[in-house]
Each structure stands twice: as C-alpha cells, then as structure tokens.
Amino acid sequence: MCSDLAVRVRGLNKCYHVYDKPHHRLLQMLTGKGRRFFREFWALKDIDLDIRKGETVGIIGCNGSGKSTLLQMICGTLTPTSGELQVNGRVAALLELGAGFNPEFSGRENVYLAASLYGLSPAQIDERFHAIAEFADIGEFLEQPVKTYSSGMYVRLAFAVVAHVDADILVVDEALSVGDAFFTQKCMRFIRTFCQTKSLIFVSHDSSSIISLCDRVLWLDRGEQRQTGPAKEVCEQYLNALFGALSEQPVDAQPQRKHIARLGQPELVWKDQRTDLVNASAFRNDLQVLRFAPDEAAFGGEQARVSSVVLTDSQGANLAWVVGGEQVTLSVVVDVACDLARPIVGFFVKDRLGQTLFGDNTYFSYQHQPLSAPAGSQLTARFEFYMPWLAKGDYVVQVAVAEGSQHEHRQLHWLHEALVIRSHHDPVATGIIGIPLSAISLSVA
Ligand SMILES: Nc1ncnc2c1ncn2[C@@H]1O[C@H](COP(=O)(O)OP(=O)(O)OP(=O)(O)O)[C@@H](O)[C@H]1O
Structure with missing residues (x-):
C-alpha cells in the first residue's frame, strides 16, 4: 500500500x-x-x-x-x-x-x-x-x-x-x-x-x-x-x-403558502410577512437562550473581561426565549482593566459543528473615531439584528473583545461559549439559517 x-x-x-x-x-x-x-x-x-x-x-x-x-x-x-x-x-x-x-x-x-x-x-x-x-x-x-x-x-x-x-x-x-x-x-x-x-x-x-x-x-x-x-x-x-424523491411524495404536511399578501413598506417594517402565520403554527421557531458562562472555555481576560452577555428585546428586557425572525439586541459588557486605545467587541453565532453562521463587530462603526476606554471603565456593545430562523439544535454565541483594527488586533478576552441558543422546532426556512424575508410574491399572468 x-x-x-x-x-x-x-x-x-x-x-x-x-x-x-x-x-x-x-x-x-x-x-x-x-x-x-x-x-x-x-x-x-x-x-x-x-x-x-x-x-x-x-x-x-x-x-x-x-x-x-x-x-x-x-x-x-x-x-x-x-x-x-x-x-x-x-x-x-x-x-x-x-x-x-x-x-x-x-x-x-x-x-x-x-x-x-x-x-x-x-x-x-x-x-x-x-x-x-x-x-x-x-x-x-x-x-x-x-x-x-x-x-x-x-x-x-x-x-x-x-x-x-x-x-x-x-x-x-x-x-x-x-x-x-x-x-x-x-x-x-x-x-x-x-x-x-x-x-x-x-x-x-x-x-x-x-x-x-x-x-x-x-x-x-x-x-x-x-x-x-x-x-x-x-x-x-x-x-x-x-x-x-421527496417531491414525488404527497405534500399534506407542507405549510400553507398559496398566497401571501405583500406588506406595504418593507423598508420601514422589516418583518417577514409570514411572521403571524408561522408564529401561530407548529413551525414557530422557538429559541431558548441559555446561561452566560464566563468561565467556560475562554482565554485572556486580564486586561479586559467580558462580564455580561445578554439578549434583550427593544425595551431592554432580558430574553430567555426568542422566536426566530424577531428583532433582538445582543448586549456585551466588558470591564476594562487597562487603557485601551481602540477596543473592538465582536460576536459569532456558530452551529454545533463550529461553523460560523453569522457574526459582527464594532470596528467599522468606530473606524474613524475610535472610542478609547480608560482603565476602570466599562464598555457596552449592542448589536441589534433580526434573529434568523435556526434549524432544530444547539448553537453557541462566541463573544470577544480585542484591541486594534479589523485586520491587526490583539485578542484580550475570548469566550467560546458565552450563550447557548437552543432551537426547539424546525422553522419553515431551508438552509443552515433562514433569514426573515420582507416580501415573497407569486403572480399569475
Ligand atoms: N447484522 C445484520 N444483518 C442483516 N442486515 C444488516 C445487518 N446489519 C446491517 N444490516 C442491513 O444492512 C444495510 C446497511 O446498514 P447500515 O447500518 O450500514 O446503514 P447506514 O447507512 O449506516 O444506515 P443509518 O443511516 O440508518 O445508520 C441495512 O439495510 C441494514 O438493515
């Protein structure tokens, strides 16, 4: 051989x-x-x-x-x-x-x-x-x-x-x-x-x-x-x-999608038009948000330390459950132990196999006016987004604080498993994640 x-x-x-x-x-x-x-x-x-x-x-x-x-x-x-x-x-x-x-x-x-x-x-x-x-x-x-x-x-x-x-x-x-x-x-x-x-x-x-x-x-x-x-x-x-092979099978179990009316101004109300229908059905994408675990699989933490990671609604109330498609805010609080000239806070959402589904950071928003953080201060990063639909299973939210630029930075504290999101039901969407669609139409001429 x-x-x-x-x-x-x-x-x-x-x-x-x-x-x-x-x-x-x-x-x-x-x-x-x-x-x-x-x-x-x-x-x-x-x-x-x-x-x-x-x-x-x-x-x-x-x-x-x-x-x-x-x-x-x-x-x-x-x-x-x-x-x-x-x-x-x-x-x-x-x-x-x-x-x-x-x-x-x-x-x-x-x-x-x-x-x-x-x-x-x-x-x-x-x-x-x-x-x-x-x-x-x-x-x-x-x-x-x-x-x-x-x-x-x-x-x-x-x-x-x-x-x-x-x-x-x-x-x-x-x-x-x-x-x-x-x-x-x-x-x-x-x-x-x-x-x-x-x-x-x-x-x-x-x-x-x-x-x-x-x-x-x-x-x-x-x-x-x-x-x-x-x-x-x-x-x-x-x-x-x-x-x-599946398409040749009867489709009784498929969700009703024959005709869905178009929302008037999707750019103002960015909401999947099927939200109410889906949320009232067995396809509702219930997502459970599980503990913030700062000491679980992390590195760094001496110069800056993530002290809180929560998902909140638009009023700032902590969420233990989210429904896929809903608008949420991920808030990350960092305790700063030494002066930071250009701090960046970021997050990733990963599936059970470690594939990154999505993520973002604060770098570009403050690229031209870096926000410095003196020792003893507290940084709070907020990321507002529409939670995608997640297939049944467990997901982790990784959170990190770094100093530098998008390409050159030093990681200061990285949490591999800041939060776990557990999806209890498979949503209607297909793919690794489903994004809420602001409009779907079907017309017959
Ligand atoms: N000891 C056995 N005696 C008879 N048939 C068997 C035996 N073990 C497996 N088989 C049959 O061999 C075929 C292949 O089985 P195998 O378990 O390798 O499939 P698989 O692709 O791993 O399936 P799954 O995805 O369900 O685990 C099946 O039809 C199974 O019923």
Whole structure:
C-alpha cells in the first residue's frame, strides 16, 4: 500500500445472511452447507475508496445505505465478505453504536480498558488519565458504572478517550449530536485541529456539516457507490436526488403558502410577512437562550473581561426565549482593566459543528473615531439584528473583545461559549439559517 494512503478499499463487499425465522439459524448450523435457510443481503457492493493521510472524507447516504457497515469494517469490528481493505495507522472511532464500554465497569475502568484496546500501555494511560478526565468533565460519575450514565455522559467519556490515544485516523458519526452544545463545540475544536495533520472519516446525514468539514465525499446508495468527489459537488447531487424523491411524495404536511399578501413598506417594517402565520403554527421557531458562562472555555481576560452577555428585546428586557425572525439586541459588557486605545467587541453565532453562521463587530462603526476606554471603565456593545430562523439544535454565541483594527488586533478576552441558543422546532426556512424575508410574491399572468 502506498505510504501516502491511510485507507485503501478495493472492490469491497459485505453480505449479511438474513434468516426469516429465528430457528432457521439453528437449522443452518446443524445442516451445514447442504441446505440454505437464509437469504443473502448485500449491504455493500464493490466499493472503492482511497483516503490519503491528512485528508477528511465524508460518507453520506440515506438510512440503510451501508455507511455504518463500511465504518465498522474500517474500524476492524466487522469482516468484509470479499474485496480488499487496508488501513495504515491507528483508527479511533466515535460511533453511535457505542464506544465498546463495559456497562458494569466504572468510567475510570473503562478508560483503562478502551485506551488499552487502542494500544496504550498502562503507564501511558496513567500519564494521560488526568487529561482524559478533564476533557470528559463528568465529575464524580467517573467512578460510577457506565450503565448509570446518560447518553451525553457516555459520549463525553468516549470522545475524551479517542482524543487521547494518538489516533492516525479518526472515525466519527452522528454520535456527537448526543452531546450538549458546550461539549460538541469542544469536540469540534479538537476535530478541526486533528484534521490539519491526520485523516478523518465523518459520517452524517447532514450535508452542510459534511461540506464544512470534508475535502471529499463518498455517497452510498443502497450499498452501492453512487459518487465520490469534492464534498460540495457530491452533497449537491445527493440533495438533488433526495429532494427529487421527496417531491414525488404527497405534500399534506407542507405549510400553507398559496398566497401571501405583500406588506406595504418593507423598508420601514422589516418583518417577514409570514411572521403571524408561522408564529401561530407548529413551525414557530422557538429559541431558548441559555446561561452566560464566563468561565467556560475562554482565554485572556486580564486586561479586559467580558462580564455580561445578554439578549434583550427593544425595551431592554432580558430574553430567555426568542422566536426566530424577531428583532433582538445582543448586549456585551466588558470591564476594562487597562487603557485601551481602540477596543473592538465582536460576536459569532456558530452551529454545533463550529461553523460560523453569522457574526459582527464594532470596528467599522468606530473606524474613524475610535472610542478609547480608560482603565476602570466599562464598555457596552449592542448589536441589534433580526434573529434568523435556526434549524432544530444547539448553537453557541462566541463573544470577544480585542484591541486594534479589523485586520491587526490583539485578542484580550475570548469566550467560546458565552450563550447557548437552543432551537426547539424546525422553522419553515431551508438552509443552515433562514433569514426573515420582507416580501415573497407569486403572480399569475
Ligand atoms: N447484522 C445484520 N444483518 C442483516 N442486515 C444488516 C445487518 N446489519 C446491517 N444490516 C442491513 O444492512 C444495510 C446497511 O446498514 P447500515 O447500518 O450500514 O446503514 P447506514 O447507512 O449506516 O444506515 P443509518 O443511516 O440508518 O445508520 C441495512 O439495510 C441494514 O438493515
């Protein structure tokens, strides 16, 4: 195998034997090859794939298309029926199917067990144990049997182990979606650093996360290799095929959008014309705003420190819930500990995979008249905007204060997870975010 390759797959097939009745399995064992009591089911057919070292490859496909089967074979937990599979390096996997923990053992015992299965010696595990425990951050549960864990705790511990075993190839599937937003962001920061030098195989139904993370994508369709190529191109083809199939289905569940009247002056009342209709329906995009956590994943803070981050309405009242499409104000208060000549305050809203959805800062508004802040003062930045519609899931608001210009600045305090926004319902819009549209019309001539 070429030394540049991390994984080489040629003509790979996997056939499962499916028994219609449980006792047929027993009969098969007793009769041997004389008679067949099973049907063959080919979960993977003739798959070719090369993954280079340092490459990030996504696998996409509908339910049952063979993604997990392929991953399990790459991880060595499932044997191919035929074909070639070569893996060059240590594979660590975070799979929804589980981390292979023993439910009766404590978290600590499972760390030792799992890490030793990855080839670490007891001395190496001793050395790394503190870092693993810190990464998992599950407190006293580390001493409890894993069977008492929530799925989030389980995934925290599993990820903490795979992050510390010096893997050359990391395999990750939808397991990450179980973790909370803080933890998922931590994992994504690890994954993005890992990808810079090592190989990642990432499996998801979510094409936007695949595009954001992966160089290339393999699209599996009912066990067959439908397409392999640049992530964006393959995902677009996949979505076209998916929506093509969906559009042939009955549309009873679609929201009513036959005719919506145009608002008189959209430039004065910038509000999506469907707001009232949508907000009265099951499509209302309820967004919960969760805690400000200044000590959670941050750096800096000595010369200037963000002391408050809140979302408020136009009257200044703090909001614990927002509805997508509503006008909100993000207020950031910074305690200044030393003189700052050109402070900048900014924010980013990121999804669970760390993709920046939107963000902004105060730089351009004060470019020609920088507002200096003396030691002991307090800076307050306010960003007024219409909250986009957010698909169901968790999002984080990162906040930072810096000094300098847009391009050259020194970060003074950066909070990775200042706020979490939890979207409880999928909105009507499609895409990573939906923007409120001031007008939509449909006319017939
Ligand atoms: N042990 C098994 N015996 C028989 N059939 C199996 C077995 N494991 C998986 N299959 C079948 O193989 C096909 C591929 O399954 P696989 O789990 O790899 O799909 P997937 O793309 O990962 O699906 P999902 O997105 O739902 O996780 C499915 O039709 C599944 O029912």
